Amino acid sequence: MSLVRKLKPDRNITGVLVSLSILPIFGLTSLIFGISTGMYTLVGMVGLFGIYYLYGFIRTGNIAQLVICLYTVFFGYILFVAAGTGKESPFERIEFGLAYFLGLIFFGVVIISIALTRKAKWRGREIFELAAEPIEDIGNGYTSRPRPVGKVDYSPQQVHGFARFCARNLIALPYITSKNVTLVPIKMGDEFGRLLGLSGDYRDATWVNFDADGEVSVHIAQKDYLDYREMLAFDQLCTSLGQVFIDFFSHYNQGEGVRVIDRLDELKIAIFS
Amino acid sequence: MDFLTAAKYASLLSKDYAEDIFRLLVNYQAISASEVATRLNLHIKTAQDFLEALEQLDILTKEEVLEKKRPYYRYSLKQTRLVIDIDLMQVKREPSPHSLALYIREKEAAGARFSVARNDDYITNVTIWTGKGREMEERKIKLTTPQGRFLYHLPFPKAEPLTVEEIMQKAGIDERLAPEILDLVQLLEKYNVIESLEGK
Numbered sequence: 293m294s295l296v297r298k299l300k301p302d303r304n305i306t307g308v309l310v311s312l313s314i315l316p317i318f319g320l321t322s323l324i325f326g327i328s329t330g331m332y333t334l335v336g337m338v339g340l341f342g343i344y345y346l347y348g349f350i351r352t353g354n355i356a357q358l359v360i361c362l363y364t365v366f367f368g369y370i371l372f373v374a375a376g377t378g379k380e381s382p383f384e385r386i387e388f389g390l391a392y393f394l395g396l397i398f399f400g401v402v403i404i405s406i407a408l409t410r411k412a413k414w415r416g417r418e419i420f421e422l423a424a425e426p427i428e429d430i431g432n433g434y435t436s437r438p439r440p441v442g443k444v445d446y447s448p449q450q451v452h453g454f455a456r457f458c459a460r461n462l463i464a465l466p467y468i469t470s471k472n473v474t475l476v477p478i479k480m481g482d483e484f485g486r487l488l489g490l491s492g493d494y495r496d497a498t499w500v501n502f503d504a505d506g507e508v509s510v511h512i513a514q515k516d517y518l519d520y521r522e523m524l525a526f527d528q529l530c531t532s533l534g535q536v537f538i539d540f541f542s543h544y545n546q547g548e549g550v551r552v553i554d555r556l557d558e559l560k561i562a563i564f565s
Numbered sequence: 566m567d568f569l570t571a572a573k574y575a576s577l578l579s580k581d582y583a584e585d586i587f588r589l590l591v592n593y594q595a596i597s598a599s600e601v602a603t604r605l606n607l608h609i610k611t612a613q614d615f616l617e618a619l620e621q622l623d624i625l626t627k628e629e630v631l632e633k634k635r636p637y638y639r640y641s642l643k644q645t646r647l648v649i650d651i652d653l654m655q656v657k658r659e660p661s662p663h664s665l666a667l668y669i670r671e672k673e674a675a676g677a678r679f680s681v682a683r684n685d686d687y688i689t690n691v692t693i694w695t696g697k698g699r700e701m702e703e704r705k706i707k708l709t710t711p712q713g714r715f716l717y718h719l720p721f722p723k724a725e726p727l728t729v730e731e732i733m734q735k736a737g738i739d740e741r742l743a744p745e746i747l748d749l750v751q752l753l754e755k756y757n758v759i760e761s762l763e764g765k
Contacts, residue, residue: 433723435671437679440686440718440735471684495681507686509717527724 298424299417300521302565304481314338331375338368348487352459356412363399370395407563410556414462416479417565418556420498420516423533429525438501438511439527441534444541451502454544461553463540467494471504475537480564500537510534570622571651577618578647582607586615595628595639616640660743665730669750672760673722677753687713693756704756711742712749719759726762 314337322330342364349357370392406412446454455466455473464475465486476499478486485491498513510530517526543551566574577583585605589596598613605612619625620640624647627638678692690707708716714736720727727735729743729750738746753759 431723433673433721435675435679435721436677437671437688437719437721438681438686438717439721469684495683501686503686509686511681525723527721530721 297421298427298520298522298524299420300519302417302480302562304479306481306484307564310484311341328375331371335368335371335375338364338371342368344484344488348483351487352462352465353456354412354460354462356406359399359402359406360412363403366395366399410563412462413563414478414480414483415464415556416477416482417561418559419463419477419533419536420479420519421559421561422536422555423529424520424524426532427524427528429528430522431525432523433526434512434514434517434523435526436511436514438509439530439534440507440509441531442508442538443506444502444508444538445506446502446541446545448504450545451541454502454541457544457549457552458540461549463552463556464500464537465494467499473502475500475502498533500534502541508534508538566650568651568656571649573618573622574647574649577615577622580615582611583615586612590625590640590642591645593641595641597637597639599637658744658747660747664747664750665733665743666728667750668726668728668762669732669754669759670720670724670726670762671722672757675722675758677756677758679716681717682713686717688716689713691716691753691758693758695756706752708749709745711736711738712745714738715746715749 314334317337318330318334321333342361345357345361345364348354349361373388451473452468455468455475458464458475459466462478464477467474467476474494476486476494476497482491486494486497491497495511496513498516499511501507501509501511503509510533512526512530512533517529540552543549582605586601589601589604593600598616599609601607601616602609602612616625616627616638620627624643625640626643627640629636630639676694679688680690680692681687682689687710688708690705692703692705695702695704715732715738718732718736720732729746733740733743733746750759750761754761
């Protein structure tokens with residue numbers, strides 16, 4: 293497995309910015325309205341994160357999203373109690389302190405393990421690296437048109453099952469209509485916009501479509517194409533991206549979904565990239 | 566009759582004074598432009614132009630006559646029945662073996678935007694930009710379903726080009742629809758969206 297990266301280094305800080313935006317908001321509200329209001333504001337923001345991860349779990353079925361949601365509930369509750377106790381610090385009560393530290397250790401271990409095993413990682417970068425792996429030819433040839441890449445035999449149940457598998461493992465976000473199952477690979481940092489519908493129409497993003505007749509077609513967004521270090525032969529890149537998903541489908545269909553995850557993990561892309 | 570001649574006929578017949586002038590022409594053995602103008606309260610130039618146009622279409626004959634020393638024309642009807650007959654098949658583009666064997670693909674950096682149908686594998690319209698700078702204009706071309714399917718299967722820029730016939734086969738388009746496909750190819754070639762490569 294080649295470890296030569298064809299994508300440019302990830303300099304997207306959207307994910308970090310969204311999380312870190314809590315701190316200045318907390319600081320400002322505390323400064324203006326007092327620490328108690330600041331804490332309640334923090335509870336509100338943690339609650340919003342909780343709702344986001346709950347929605348992520350409902351949309352994808354990814355268990356790690358649910359765990360993070362539960363963590364935000366725990367953390368939000370602790371903050372809420374701490375905010376409403378007046379002058380006396382709740383951390384001085386042994387029961388509260390114990391519950392806080394045990395909870396913190398439990399969720400700390402679980403969340404670190406989720407991060408290390410990449411269970412909560414959107415696999416867009418891995419997908420794009422895999423698609424580019426066999427491409428050696430250089431030469432622009434970008435077009436906004438989709439590329440039909442082949443025909444695969446499958447039943448609607450099979451392809452719907454594959455879409456759920458991709459969503460559960462954050463390989464791609466599925467959009468299902470009566471005739472099409474469209475899989476949209478998402479890079480880390482882009483998930484907020486895509487999940488919340490702030491990134492525009494999914495048909496303008498990069499996608500792989502499985503239609504009712506077994507036709508597989510691919511569209512690569514210009515933004516994603518420009519993310520490669522070199523202008524890879526576009527025609528070949530589209531075919532290769534389609535082939536990546538056709539291979540994944542074949543593994544999934546043979547009950548070897550774990551091989552798909554292994555293949556993605558082998559690329560050893562940074563956890564937050 | 567070709568389209569251009571038919572258009573000239575239609576243009577003349579659509580004038581609101583056309584029927585009145587024809588009534589005079591039918592009822593008078595010969596009439597001059599000034600007589601028509603005074604009779605119908607038209608400007609002499611209007612009447613003159615109308616009669617000249619009819620003469621050029623071979624509906625009237627004109628004869629030069631002299632009044633004192635000044636010559637002028639008198640017009641008389643040559644035919645009493647006007648028939649506009651256009652064979653529409655004359656503008657049909659029959660696909661020639663050459664046009665179907667043309668190797669084509671999308672042109673690099675064509676700058677066109679393609680909109681894909683939400684529920685099927687075809688392109689619904691192509692947006693192209695014509696002109697330069699402040700004169701640049703957006704032009705949106707809506708496609709028929711066969712044209713959309715054809716464009717969906719058109720080879721990418723720098724990809725191996727295919728013949729029109731091969732693309733039609735890939736897209737599952739009936740041979741009888743070749744004229745509308747060739748019309749699209751010709752149009753997109755004109756706007757530099759498609760490039761043709763002679764003999765690959």
